[in-house]
Amino acid sequence: MPTVSMTVNGKSVSKDVEDRTLLVQFLRQDLGLTGTHVGCDTSQCGACVVHIDGRSVKSCTMLAAQCDGSDVTTIEGLATNGELHPMQQAFMDNHGLQCGFCTPGMVMSAVDLVKNHPNADEATIRAELEGNICRCTGYHNIVKAVQQAAKAMGG
Amino acid sequence: MAENGIGARLARKEDPRFLVGKGNYVDDINRHGQAYAAFVRSPHAHANIRSVDISAAAAAPGVLAVYTGEDIAADNVGPLICGWAITSKDGSPMNMPPHTVLAQGKVTYVGDHVAMVVADTQAQARDAAELVNVDYEELPAVVSTGDADSASAAQIHEVAANNTCFDWELGDRADVDAAFEGAAHVTTLELVNNRLVPNAMEPRAAVGDYDRATDSLTLYTTSQNPHVARLVLSAFFQIAPEHKLRVVAPDVGGGFGSKIYVYSEETACVWAARKVNRPVKWTAERSESFLSDAHGRDHVTKVDLAMDGDGKFLAMRCSTKANLGGYMSLFSSAVPTYMYATLLAGQYTTPKVYAEVKAVFTNTTPVDAYRGAGRPEATYVLERVVEAAAREMGMDPAELRRKNLIQPDQFPYETPVIHTYDCGDYGASLDKAMEIADYAGFQGRRAQSEANGKLRGIGFSNYIEACGIAPSAAVGALGGGVGLWEAAQVRFNPTGNVTVFTGTHAHGQGHETTFAQVVSDQLGVPVENIEIVHGDTDKGPFGMGTYGSRSIAVGGAAIVKAGEKIIAKGRKIAAHILEAAEEDIEFTEGNFTVAGTDKAMNIGEVAFAAYVPHNYPEGVEPGLDETSFYDPLNFSFPSGTHICELEIDPDTGVVEIVNYTAVDDFGTVINPMIVEGQVHGGIVQGVGQALIESTAYDPESGQLLTGSFMDYTMPRADDVPSFNVDTTVTASPLNPLGVKGCGEAGAIAAPAAVMNALTDALGTEAIDMPATPERVWRVAQSRQAQAAE
Numbered sequence: 007m008p009t010v011s012m013t014v015n016g017k018s019v020s021k022d023v024e025d026r027t028l029l030v031q032f033l034r035q036d037l038g039l040t041g042t043h044v045g046c047d048t049s050q051c052g053a054c055v056v057h058i059d060g061r062s063v064k065s066c067t068m069l070a071a072q073c074d075g076s077d078v079t080t081i082e083g084l085a086t087n088g089e090l091h092p093m094q095q096a097f098m099d100n101h102g103l104q105c106g107f108c109t110p111g112m113v114m115s116a117v118d119l120v121k122n123h124p125n126a127d128e129a130t131i132r133a134e135l136e137g138n139i140c141r142c143t144g145y146h147n148i149v150k151a152v153q154q155a156a157k158a159m160g161g
Numbered sequence: 162m163a164e165n166g167i168g169a170r171l172a173r174k175e176d177p178r179f180l181v182g183k184g185n186y187v188d189d190i191n192r193h194g195q196a197y198a199a200f201v202r203s204p205h206a207h208a209n210i211r212s213v214d215i216s217a218a219a220a221a222p223g224v225l226a227v228y229t230g231e232d233i234a235a236d237n238v239g240p241l242i243c244g245w246a247i248t249s250k251d252g253s254p255m256n257m258p259p260h261t262v263l264a265q266g267k268v269t270y271v272g273d274h275v276a277m278v279v280a281d282t283q284a285q286a287r288d289a290a291e292l293v294n295v296d297y298e299e300l301p302a303v304v305s306t307g308d309a310d311s312a313s314a315a316q317i318h319e320v321a322a323n324n325t326c327f328d329w330e331l332g333d334r335a336d337v338d339a340a341f342e343g344a345a346h347v348t349t350l351e352l353v354n355n356r357l358v359p360n361a362m363e364p365r366a367a368v369g370d371y372d373r374a375t376d377s378l379t380l381y382t383t384s385q386n387p388h389v390a391r392l393v394l395s396a397f398f399q400i401a402p403e404h405k406l407r408v409v410a411p412d413v414g415g416g417f418g419s420k421i422y423v424y425s426e427e428t429a430c431v432w433a434a435r436k437v438n439r440p441v442k443w444t445a446e447r448s449e450s451f452l453s454d455a456h457g458r459d460h461v462t463k464v465d466l467a468m469d470g471d472g473k474f475l476a477m478r479c480s481t482k483a484n485l486g487g488y489m490s491l492f493s494s495a496v497p498t499y500m501y502a503t504l505l506a507g508q509y510t511t512p513k514v515y516a517e518v519k520a521v522f523t524n525t526t527p528v529d530a531y532r533g534a535g536r537p538e539a540t541y542v543l544e545r546v547v548e549a550a551a552r553e554m555g556m557d558p559a560e561l562r563r564k565n566l567i568q569p570d571q572f573p574y575e576t577p578v579i580h581t582y583d584c585g586d587y588g589a590s591l592d593k594a595m596e597i598a599d600y601a602g603f604q605g606r607r608a609q610s611e612a613n614g615k616l617r618g619i620g621f622s623n624y625i626e627a628c629g630i631a632p633s634a635a636v637g638a639l640g641g642g643v644g645l646w647e648a649a650q651v652r653f654n655p656t657g658n659v660t661v662f663t664g665t666h667a668h669g670q671g672h673e674t675t676f677a678q679v680v681s682d683q684l685g686v687p688v689e690n691i692e693i694v695h696g697d698t699d700k701g702p703f704g705m706g707t708y709g710s711r712s713i714a715v716g717g718a719a720i721v722k723a724g725e726k727i728i729a730k731g732r733k734i735a736a737h738i739l740e741a742a743e744e745d746i747e748f749t750e751g752n753f754t755v756a757g758t759d760k761a762m763n764i765g766e767v768a769f770a771a772y773v774p775h776n777y778p779e780g781v782e783p784g785l786d787e788t789s790f791y792d793p794l795n796f797s798f799p800s801g802t803h804i805c806e807l808e809i810d811p812d813t814g815v816v817e818i819v820n821y822t823a824v825d826d827f828g829t830v831i832n833p834m835i836v837e838g839q840v841h842g843g844i845v846q847g848v849g850q851a852l853i854e855s856t857a858y859d860p861e862s863g864q865l866l867t868g869s870f871m872d873y874t875m876p877r878a879d880d881v882p883s884f885n886v887d888t889t890v891t892a893s894p895l896n897p898l899g900v901k902g903c904g905e906a907g908a909i910a911a912p913a914a915v916m917n918a919l920t921d922a923l924g925t926e927a928i929d930m931p932a933t934p935e936r937v938w939r940v941a942q943s944r945q946a947q948a949a950e
Contacts, residue, residue: 024284026284034188034189039182040182040186040188040189041181041182041183041184042182043186043188043362043363043414044188044364044444045362045363045364045414045447046447046869046870047446047447047448047869048447048869048870048871050869050870050871050875051362051447051870053362080182081180081181081182082181082182082183084181085181090177090180090181094180094181097176097180098172098173098176098177098180099172101172101173101834101835101837101838103176103179103180104415104669104670104671104838104842105361105362105363105412105413105414105415105668105669106175106176106178106179106180106184106412106414106669107184107186107361107362107363107414107415108362108414109179109180110179110182113180128883129879131878132878132879133878133879135877135878135879136877136878136879138877138878139362139870139875139877140362140878141360141361141362141415141417141842141846141875142362142415142669142838142842143838143841143842144838144841144842144843144844144845144846144876144881144884144907145841145845145876145877145878145881146838146841146883146884147837147838147841148878149878149883
């Protein structure tokens with residue numbers, strides 16, 4: 007079994023994994039970071055989105071071994087010193103989540119969205135979130151949350 | 162009103178844990194020594210099983226056990242049941258075929274459960290499952306709802322001739338037919354209510370755990386109703402006696418009905434945990450969810466509406482065929498009958514209604530309640546035919562509706578289809594929705610669209626639903642096998658904070674916040690000092706769970722009733738300590754006060770006195786902890802008007818919803834922010850049904866063609882707009898909060914509103930859901946060709 011080493015939420019980790027281990031399995035099963043979710047098996051739903059070297063990635067679509075040497079941030083690593091990230095706060099303020107299952111991936115995607123499109127209009131936000139499926143909210147309040155966070159993040 | 166009490170737009174107490182990745186879903190739970198299950202599923206829609214060879218799988222690395230239907234039969238596990246008895250027109254009971262946990266001799270849909278492999282790791286279980294060798298004798302598949310009962314269709318179950326489960330009716334056919342004789346105009350439609358896959362984002366999962374010390378079992382599972390799951394697993398599936406079985410439904414990632422039922426996989430996991438003497442975990446892959454989670458809808462209907470010359474509705478008659486899939490699911494018989502036909506009067510005074518429903522088996526995934534459950538189907542039939550009638554009569558669709566609305570002074574209003582509505586002001590919702598949607602300006606906008614080469618349409622949906630499910634005696638009289646009351650326990654802890662146990666279950670609805678607001682309002686305790694506990698049969702009283710928009714109307718009422726007992730007891734304690742007569746004690750905003758004085762005790766102080774009863778009234782028990790079981794007096798009847806305006810590009814068939822307005826009457830609103838969120842989500846599920854969600858089976862083989870998110874079109878952020886959501890309020894007189902329920906309204910109202918707008922734009926009724934761009938394009942092209950001729 008190959009050894010993979012990476013930085014996850016600021017901590018160095020190193021584990022022996024089966025070749026076929028997906029990044030999301032590595033995070034959930036080997037590291038116990040269960041905030042990253044699996045909602046499908048075709049890389050469509052986006053519940054598993056994390057940041058790898060600052061970019062949003064569906065962690066069900068990469069092998070853990072591919073992330074050797076990478077800097078990974080999961081939903082557990084987004085808040086700093088117990089303070090919610092502006093995107094997390096905006097989701098709470100705007101009721102951008104209901105069951106919470108798609109939320110970690112949605113938030114991680116939205117953070118990357120605002121980074122790439124600081125002044126995104128509603129149509130852009132909706133188009134950019136196309137890779138994250140939510141069955142509860144109807145997206146209305148997610149869009150509002152992203153708009154609020156974009157302002158707070160300096161967009 | 163307490164700060165953050167009823168009416169406050171309070172941010173949710175549950176949000177922080179979800180936002181930082183600390184939610185606790187079933188797949189996040191891992192027990193020491195846990196093994197993993199994988200299921201061998203039928204690749205055929207309809208087949209006899211000649212043999213199952215497990216030898217290679219049993220010998221595979223890490224495999225602990227391989228189970229088949231024979232093992233299930235040997236242990237007398239199951240069968241799975243339907244809990245609602247329906248009687249056919251001819252008085253015969255419904256034909257309920259056996260539904261075993263693992264197939265015994267036969268499979269009836271692709272994905273049906275044939276064998277279970279338990280192994281040390283998930284990968285080993287899945288690898289070994291592929292080594293189970295099943296010899297099938299393929300049989301012709303029955304797929305189409307409409308043709309399932311035809312003489313040429315293959316016979317699926319021995320007990321159900323012509324694949325018919327029941328042929329049921331409601332109303333007096335002859336009486337309704339006679340009313341049609343005198344009609345000035347009859348509008349007729351044939352409609353398909355398309356099958357949907359619920360697709361809660363969290364796939365179903367289960368961990369079964371056996372405790373040798375106490376000979377008891379625990380099932381961690383994705384359930385909307387853990388107490389009911391325990392009852393069913395114990396009383397009907399023989400898993401363990403109820404007192405030796407604990408069911409825990411922790412954070413659950415959406416349900417929409419699909420997590421009401423007790424399925425084969427969960428049952429098998431908890432059963433197998435004792436067999437292998439290790440915890441057994443199973444988590445569905447999304448592909449398995451598509452195949453095995455109960456689907457929704459799937460009706461074909463012919464409806465006739467009779468009117469006099471002024472457009473007054475005289476009678477309606479409706480004939481529906483409902484697809485049950487390969488087996489009966491837990492509430493599958495109730496959905497197309499008592500959850501459906503009883504709503505066909507809608508908001509109108511139609512004096513005579515007749516409905517007949519034939520339920521058929523097919524070689525497809527079982528069908529059961531999905532958000533709305535029968536009521537979206539009823540609303541779709543009724544609101545489509547009303548809109549079509551207005552067009553045929555040359556009347557404005559709003560005016561035709563207004564002419565037939567039940568008026569506010571007519572309540573309680575007894576419909577011809579069982580229900581008695583408690584209250585409402587349907588005209589108020591209609592007026593408000595028309596104003597917000599700027600209905601008056603529609604013709605101008607339509608002309609502008611036309612100038613741009615687009616087709617614009619507007620459509621109404623005046624829905625009503627029966628929620629707050631449900632008065633137990635009524636349920637029993639209609640064939641239901643359970644009582645649908647709810648329980649709550651309000652426990653003051655000695656230090657004055659409050660733990661509330663509810664038998665309902667939240668899987669996105671925000672009960673931890675809404676219920677805390679109710680308790681805060683009633684008892685004067687800050688929201689942050691109130692914890693709502695649900696989802697564990699070892700905590701709090703038995704309860705019936707969450708579905709049918711019942712949690713606030715029934716569960717919330719139970720909490721209020723328990724709170725009333727708290728206040729009554731607190732009054733005795735305060736009277737004693739304050740040396741006043743009990744009847745002189747007033748309770749407001751958390752304080753017991755001697756009337757006309759400044760002598761007062763806070764409820765927290767009373768709670769402390771109750772647990773440290775040194776100075777205490779004689780004959781009063783210590784403690785401040787009260788339970789209430791609340792059986793509702795009636796269903797509740799949320800209602801409203803939704804208006805959809807959309808634009809079609811006839812060159813591509815792409816439909817854009819340009820304006821969507823919802824005005825709902827949910828009675829008293831506890832947390833407007835949460836209620837709006839429920840409406841948004843419901844609307845998008847309804848828009849999804851109307852425009853893009855198609856569950857396609859191959860008509861010959863019965864293979865599910867739309868078995869993944871690559872194939873089944875889930876609504877995504879760029880498929881839908883933002884919405885105009887508002888309310889009117891007529892408080893229900895039948896429960897202490899005046900609430901009605903809000904969880905399903907959007908999904909009930911939206912399909913008819915969207916399709917009425919679409920058919921308005923296209924100028925024809927002849928298009929079925931889902932109105933995908935391809936279907937819309939074909940109709941638009943043929944309409945343009947007709948116009949050119």
